[in-house]
Amino acid sequence: xxxxxxxxxxxxxxxxxxxxxxxxxxxxxxxxxxxxxxxxxxxxxxxxxxxxxxxxxxxxxxxxxxxxxxxxxxxxxxxxxxxxxxxxxxxxxxxxxxxxxxxxxxxxxxxxxxxxxxxxxxxxxxxxxxxxxxxxxxxxxxxxxxxxxxxxxxxxxxxxxxxxxxxxxxxxxxxxxxxxxxxxxxxxxxxxxxxxxxxxxxxx
Amino acid sequence: xxxxxxxxxxxxxxxxxxxxxxxxxxxxxxxxxxxxxxxxxxxxxxxxxxxxxxxxxxxxxxxxxxxxxxxxxxxxxxxxxxxxxxxxxxxxxxxxxxxxxxxxxxxxxxxxxxxxxxxxxxxxxxxxxxxxxxxxxxxxxxxxxxxxxxxxxxxxxxxxxxxxxxxxxxxxxxxxxxxxxxxxxxxxxxxxxxxxxxxxxxxxxxxxxxxxxxxxxxxxxxxxxxxxxxxxxxxxxxxxxxxxxxxxxxxxxxxxxxxxxxxxxxxxxxxxxxxxxxxxxxxxxxxxxxxxxxxxxxxxxxxxxxxxxxxxxxxxxxxxxxxxxxxxxxxxxxxxxxxxxxxxxxxxxxxxxxxxxxxxxxxxxxxxxxxxxxxxxxxxxxxxxxxxxxxxxxxxxxxxxxxxxxxxxxxxxxxxxxxxxxxxxxxxxxxxxxxxxxxxxxxxxxxxxxxxxxxxxxxxxxxxxxxxxxxxxxxxxxxxxxxxxxxxxxxxxxxxxxxxxxxxxxxxxxxxxxxxxxxxxxxxxxxxxxxxxxxxxxxxxxxxxxxxxxxxxxxxxxxxxxxxxxxxxxxxxxxxxxxxxxxxxxxxxxxxxxxxxxxxxxxxxxxxxxxx
Numbered sequence: 001x002x003x004x005x006x007x008x009x010x011x012x013x014x015x016x017x018x019x020x021x022x023x024x025x026x027x028x029x030x031x032x033x034x035x036x037x038x039x040x041x042x043x044x045x046x047x048x049x050x051x052x053x054x055x056x057x058x059x060x061x062x063x064x065x066x067x068x069x070x071x072x073x074x075x076x077x078x079x080x081x082x083x084x085x086x087x088x089x090x091x092x093x094x095x096x097x098x099x100x101x102x103x104x105x106x107x108x109x110x111x112x113x114x115x116x117x118x119x120x121x122x123x124x125x126x127x128x129x130x131x132x133x134x135x136x137x138x139x140x141x142x143x144x145x146x147x148x149x150x151x152x153x154x155x156x157x158x159x160x161x162x163x164x165x166x167x168x169x170x171x172x173x174x175x176x177x178x179x180x181x182x183x184x185x186x187x188x189x190x191x192x193x194x195x196x197x198x199x200x201x202x203x204x
Numbered sequence: 205x206x207x208x209x210x211x212x213x214x215x216x217x218x219x220x221x222x223x224x225x226x227x228x229x230x231x232x233x234x235x236x237x238x239x240x241x242x243x244x245x246x247x248x249x250x251x252x253x254x255x256x257x258x259x260x261x262x263x264x265x266x267x268x269x270x271x272x273x274x275x276x277x278x279x280x281x282x283x284x285x286x287x288x289x290x291x292x293x294x295x296x297x298x299x300x301x302x303x304x305x306x307x308x309x310x311x312x313x314x315x316x317x318x319x320x321x322x323x324x325x326x327x328x329x330x331x332x333x334x335x336x337x338x339x340x341x342x343x344x345x346x347x348x349x350x351x352x353x354x355x356x357x358x359x360x361x362x363x364x365x366x367x368x369x370x371x372x373x374x375x376x377x378x379x380x381x382x383x384x385x386x387x388x389x390x391x392x393x394x395x396x397x398x399x400x401x402x403x404x405x406x407x408x409x410x411x412x413x414x415x416x417x418x419x420x421x422x423x424x425x426x427x428x429x430x431x432x433x434x435x436x437x438x439x440x441x442x443x444x445x446x447x448x449x450x451x452x453x454x455x456x457x458x459x460x461x462x463x464x465x466x467x468x469x470x471x472x473x474x475x476x477x478x479x480x481x482x483x484x485x486x487x488x489x490x491x492x493x494x495x496x497x498x499x500x501x502x503x504x505x506x507x508x509x510x511x512x513x514x515x516x517x518x519x520x521x522x523x524x525x526x527x528x529x530x531x532x533x534x535x536x537x538x539x540x541x542x543x544x545x546x547x548x549x550x551x552x553x554x555x556x557x558x559x560x561x562x563x564x565x566x567x568x569x570x571x572x573x574x575x576x577x578x579x580x581x582x583x584x585x586x587x588x589x590x591x592x593x594x595x596x597x598x599x600x601x602x603x604x605x606x607x608x609x610x611x612x613x614x615x616x617x618x619x620x621x622x623x624x625x626x627x628x629x630x631x632x633x634x635x636x637x638x639x640x641x642x643x644x645x646x647x648x649x650x651x652x653x654x655x656x657x658x659x660x661x662x663x664x665x666x667x668x669x670x671x672x673x674x675x676x677x678x679x680x681x682x683x684x685x686x687x688x689x690x691x692x693x694x695x696x697x698x699x700x701x702x703x704x705x706x707x708x709x710x711x712x713x714x715x716x717x718x719x720x721x722x723x724x725x726x727x728x729x730x731x732x733x734x735x736x737x738x739x740x741x742x743x744x745x746x747x748x749x750x751x752x753x754x755x756x757x758x759x760x761x762x763x764x765x766x767x768x769x770x771x772x773x774x775x776x777x778x779x780x781x782x783x784x785x786x787x788x789x790x791x792x793x794x795x796x797x798x799x800x801x802x803x804x805x806x807x808x809x810x811x812x813x814x815x816x
Binding site for chain 1: 274275281283284286294295296297298299347348350351352353354355356369370391394396443444445446469503507508511556559648649665743746747762765767
């Protein structure tokens, strides 16, 4: 699974989670899980610390031979996504400065909406603010509110995206031991729904 | 011409109309016939509402607009799909969009380009609606809140009932004259459970009525025994911040010994419909503010409720009257402010009513099973008289500079016997079941069909598809085999005799390639079965069933149908201007209407101006 991260430094939970004008953000919240994180907000991408070396998400993926690219604007990010040739993309934006003429949260939601158009279903999407997050992946068995440590985020993301977790990691994957939703084809429930939708026609 | 007014009467049958005219009835239509003329109107292959009205709209055969049947199949899964529109989602992270599967160029696009305004009410196969200069309200094709053609709910204190067709059954209990239950809303795809809206029912037995109390609008709705309630607006909370509104009507079947209540499918509410049902988007609600709430679902009449015997004929008739009255109000409101341009309003009720009351005109119909047919024998004719009155009302808005047209998309006929088309294909070696299974041991959706050995399968209302390599997921027929298989099915089915009645059930079988041409012809069924009067595909065929036996009596209350040989299912055409004799068809209307405004017909349009 591809990984797309929006790293929103300084983005406040109250402004992200409680604003129903952020249509795209809100839809993603409802699709996946979201919540609050304890710990240093800067450390969400840390997988493990060993003496002088810190293993981060991007370094782990790069070591696995994956294409990892950082962006600081939507336009460049979108053209990379459109190319289809990517494994992990991360957009970094700062929400702490302020002073702009437009609402940075609304601007972000707009850019997010456009960016989503260029994804395939096989993507894990993470939006990470200051001690808060939203995580969406089709196989994610967790929905609704979830809390934990900032250090749990990267192991959870890697497990959902299908990477074997290295030993000696600091955090704990939330989905460890859980069955992931990898169903394909029409379930019995979906077949029943299809039958119901069509048979109201009268002719059949 | 300054104005063109077209009144559509869905399924208006020429044989009934002609007999009534001959008896001196239907005075407004008679007047039209004298002013201009009358003719039977050639319908489409197949003779179905969405196919026929799409041809009216675009002026092309179905190969030019892509609608061949109510249903189509998914080539990847062999599952039936709704053919009229599709929900497309680029990926899992974005909202689905509804896409109209009627393609081609409708004539109102050409009018809009020339600044001619249109008012188009309840046109089928325009969901989502076309962007027109003027206003459009979508008709057949608009789903209910559960995304289908209509899911009603039946509440009963009887246990062990199961839902028929699309219906849901809710078992309730009466405690101290009260029932606590809920209206069923959309399915949550994540939790696979239904969203619910709580209602509390207070039974007033001495007065033979109930009061439904809820957080909806209004907070109290009264339902009399055997009567339809007013609309109740309900709201389903579908997410943390999101809710979806709908409107529902109830019919109280009985209070004792068992409490039984019917709820209509939940229709979109006009203020915040799930998907747009009008153009401009706010038009549907502006209209509701003027004339009151109205049915928004494409299939407004609750034929399923009657078919499943959840209410009786008189309740169904009442509901048909409600729908007709609503539609008439719409028409009168819009004609009242209509000064120039194109006007269209479709009345679906003649079709929905005749489907359900046809059996009363034929005492020997297998669905009657001893019912006294005399009580309802004249219902269809009475309804035709009401439609004639509506025509008269609309004619008041026609002056010398107006082309006034009344037409139907197809006729109506008897449906007494059904042919199990997949069983025929099985018995003749075209469709194979998995080893060990016999017809009758396979459910719908082609359960237990062995695709690796199947050369042809039937789906929809008389369509046969070949299982072709490179097209169907498990296709086995190569291009070179197609001709042989088609020829075999055509010669085997043509002239097929129903052994019980010793009559020919299948008049002919048309090859898709012979009847369809144009950019979407490649989506057409490979063969279309043309049934004789009195026959149709059986109830088990459209969704891919392979039942036991070739023919079955139609014992359902849905005793009339029109999906037979199109040559036997013509509609009617009345115009207030003299038009050329010959055999006008639905394809001719688009060029005729365009030419009335001096607008050239579209390049793909196949018909010709009937007035020239």
